[in-house]
Amino acid sequence: MKKKKEISNSRAFIYLFFKYYKQDFKKNWWVIPNFVFWALMLFLAPLLTNQINLALSLTDAQKAASTGFWLVRFWGLETTQLIIISVALLFFNLFNSFLFNWWSNTFAKQIETHLRNEVLEKLIRQDISYYSDKKIGELLTNVISDAQVVGNQAVDIPMNVASAFFQSIIGLSLTFILEWRIALVGCVIFVLILIAFFGCYIALVKKWEKVRLTLEKTNGNVIDRVISIRLIKSTGTEDYETQYFKDKHVDYYDQGRPIGKWLSLFSVIVFAGDFLLLFTAPVFAAVFFAGDSDTTRMQAFFQIFPAFVMAQGMLTGPIITLFVISGGAAMAGVSSSRILKTLNAESILDFHYHEGKEIKDLKGDIVFKNVKFRYPEKPENLILPNFNFTLQYGKSYAFVGETGSGKSTIAKLLLRFYDPSEGQILINNKDDLKDLNLSHYLNHVGYVEQEPQILFGTVLENIKYGKFDATDDDAIEACKKAELHALVMSWPEGYQTVLGERGFMLSGGQKQRLVIARMILKNPELLILDEATSALDNIVEKEIQNKLNQLMKGRTSVTIAHKLSTIKNVDHIIVLGANGAGIVQEGTFNELTKKEGHFKNLYEAGKIDK
Numbered sequence: 001m002k003k004k005k006e007i008s009n010s011r012a013f014i015y016l017f018f019k020y021y022k023q024d025f026k027k028n029w030w031v032i033p034n035f036v037f038w039a040l041m042l043f044l045a046p047l048l049t050n051q052i053n054l055a056l057s058l059t060d061a062q063k064a065a066s067t068g069f070w071l072v073r074f075w076g077l078e079t080t081q082l083i084i085i086s087v088a089l090l091f092f093n094l095f096n097s098f099l100f101n102w103w104s105n106t107f108a109k110q111i112e113t114h115l116r117n118e119v120l121e122k123l124i125r126q127d128i129s130y131y132s133d134k135k136i137g138e139l140l141t142n143v144i145s146d147a148q149v150v151g152n153q154a155v156d157i158p159m160n161v162a163s164a165f166f167q168s169i170i171g172l173s174l175t176f177i178l179e180w181r182i183a184l185v186g187c188v189i190f191v192l193i194l195i196a197f198f199g200c201y202i203a204l205v206k207k208w209e210k211v212r213l214t215l216e217k218t219n220g221n222v223i224d225r226v227i228s229i230r231l232i233k234s235t236g237t238e239d240y241e242t243q244y245f246k247d248k249h250v251d252y253y254d255q256g257r258p259i260g261k262w263l264s265l266f267s268v269i270v271f272a273g274d275f276l277l278l279f280t281a282p283v284f285a286a287v288f289f290a291g292d293s294d295t296t297r298m299q300a301f302f303q304i305f306p307a308f309v310m311a312q313g314m315l316t317g318p319i320i321t322l323f324v325i326s327g328g329a330a331m332a333g334v335s336s337s338r339i340l341k342t343l344n345a346e347s348i349l350d351f352h353y354h355e356g357k358e359i360k361d362l363k364g365d366i367v368f369k370n371v372k373f374r375y376p377e378k379p380e381n382l383i384l385p386n387f388n389f390t391l392q393y394g395k396s397y398a399f400v401g402e403t404g405s406g407k408s409t410i411a412k413l414l415l416r417f418y419d420p421s422e423g424q425i426l427i428n429n430k431d432d433l434k435d436l437n438l439s440h441y442l443n444h445v446g447y448v449e450q451e452p453q454i455l456f457g458t459v460l461e462n463i464k465y466g467k468f469d470a471t472d473d474d475a476i477e478a479c480k481k482a483e484l485h486a487l488v489m490s491w492p493e494g495y496q497t498v499l500g501e502r503g504f505m506l507s508g509g510q511k512q513r514l515v516i517a518r519m520i521l522k523n524p525e526l527l528i529l530d531e532a533t534s535a536l537d538n539i540v541e542k543e544i545q546n547k548l549n550q551l552m553k554g555r556t557s558v559t560i561a562h563k564l565s566t567i568k569n570v571d572h573i574i575v576l577g578a579n580g581a582g583i584v585q586e587g588t589f590n591e592l593t594k595k596e597g598h599f600k601n602l603y604e605a606g607k608i609d610k
């Protein structure tokens with residue numbers, strides 16, 4: 001499978017953030033001025049505090065003698081005016097932050113929803129071989145938890161990083177404005193804390209990423225096991241599974257344990273830094289001004305002290321913020337790169353969903369022309385060697401042969417789960433199946449397999465699946481023909497009964513009847529029956545086979561069979577040989593049972609159930 005070049009976790013996150021931000025720029029642009037106003041308030045708050053503090057504490061003589069625009073001139077304003085402005089700005093800022101939080105929560109949900117839809121669309125449009133080496137549990141974790149993580153962090157991380165950046169710049173500038181000598185000492189301490197912080201962060205982020213990956217692998221394993229609950233229940237392996245879960249979590253615990261040590265070191269750095277900065281101001285004020293004969297400079301410093309501490313607080317705040325978001329950042333990186341990997345995985349088939357030839361009907365012959373086939377997952381095994389065969393419209397065909405001879409592969413090729421490795425499948429004797437709009441083509445094809453596919457939804461929804469424009473009456477009529485009506489009507493909710501996941505509340509025969517009703521309603525021109533009755537007991541099998549025989553009338557049908565009852569009445573039987581031998585015999589049932597050869601051997605050896 002072709003894959004685009006992988007990008008690093010952090011770049012994957014940045015890419016996704018900008019993609020969604022740009023996508024809805026018209027709705028999101030106002031956040032920038034909103035943010036600028038918030039930064040401005042950061043700058044103004046300590047200065048206003050300082051102005052009010054000085055206005056209240058200085059004598060008139062001191063005020064008259066004061067110098068420095070930032071410090072003592074009150075910007076030409078009275079104390080009351082300063083207080084009114086401060087309160088007004090505070091309320092405006094509260095409103096601003098309300099808007100911002102509202103936006104950030106909405107934007108996070110928007111990104112999460114977009115991502116979920118995009119990933120889900122990608123998953124259902126992938127070709128079937130994409131799933132051959134993947135666990136459904138892991139894929140679901142990808143859709144559900146990764147989208148949520150990226151959605152939340154896409155707002156939290158950029159905003160916190162930007163605010164941490166602005167806070168540090170503003171905090172530093174303010175401390176320099178207020179008292180540059182002490183600010184210089186604070187600045188050195190701040191840089192040292194940052195270096196220690198990033199050293200720790202780099203070590204931690206790698207560990208976090210590993211834990212996240214292990215968690216997802218564990219989740220995938222666990223979910224896949226729980227999905228197989230019927231197997232567990234029918235084999236009584238609860239103890240074995242409990243131990244299996246415990247074993248799987250050992251790795252997760254081992255990987256997660258050292259993180260606690262690093263997190264503790266992290267918090268020590270942050271709080272030690274905070275403490276150090278706090279003590280720096282009075283201690284260095286004492287060092288710088290203690291020798292002064294008059295105490296004016298010391299007094300002046302303690303007058304601006306509240307504002308200075310406020311400004312200095314802006315330096316430790318960002319480190320704490322970065323500390324808080326660092327776990328989320330590591331998770332978001334892993335989640336983003338996994339989402340991008342899913343979104344960038346290219347399908348090996350082009351399904352022509354939006355273009356490709358649309359066929360009006362499938363009333364012509366289907367021709368396998370020089371078809372050779374190997375599974376892309378295992379190209380060393382040749383399954384079909386130079387296969388030439390024509391399915392004439394309206395006739396019934398059965399493919400028989402030993403296990404692994406490639407019978408189901410024929411069905412998969414007709415459904416275009418795969419393309420032939422060489423050669424062509426011509427639809428209506430002219431159009432290469434590869435060039436058709438697959439969705440349109442499949443409207444003319446019906447597929448019934450051994451394990452009937454029932455979706456979570458009402459009976460009506462299940463019957464109309466694939467023929468969404470059918471009326472309720474038509475669907476009910478189809479149910480009557482499939483002899484399912486009486487059963488459905490015996491349920492209190494009738495056709496509105498919600499069928500449990502994978503049709504848990506229906507028996508095998510009932511599920512197959514429901515699929516038959518679906519086929520009757522869809523009325524496809526090509527019907528593919530892949531061991532449709534092989535999971536049923538003899539009595540039910542007979543009833544279902546009768547229904548299928550009726551269904552096969554008037555359309556082309558391809559039956560993949562192990563049972564004699566399913567192939568006895570078909571127009572033509574094709575016998576496939578083992579180990580990629582291809583067609584080894586063909587003819588009607590009567591012809592083949594009389595002739596010496598592969599079919600007779602299979603029949604007599606009991607490999608075709610009677």
Ligand SMILES: Nc1ncnc2c1ncn2[C@@H]1O[C@H](COP(=O)(O)OP(=O)(O)OP(=O)(O)O)[C@@H](O)[C@H]1O
Pocket residue numbers: 132375377378383401402403404405406407408409410
């Ligand atoms: N997705 C796949 N990737 C690789 N090999 C596959 C895949 N699916 C099937 N095969 C192999 O292709 C061969 C043909 O498989 P196929 O299912 O068509 O056989 P079959 O005749 O229908 O067998 P059975 O009667 O047991 O259902 C088998 O050897 C099988 O192991």
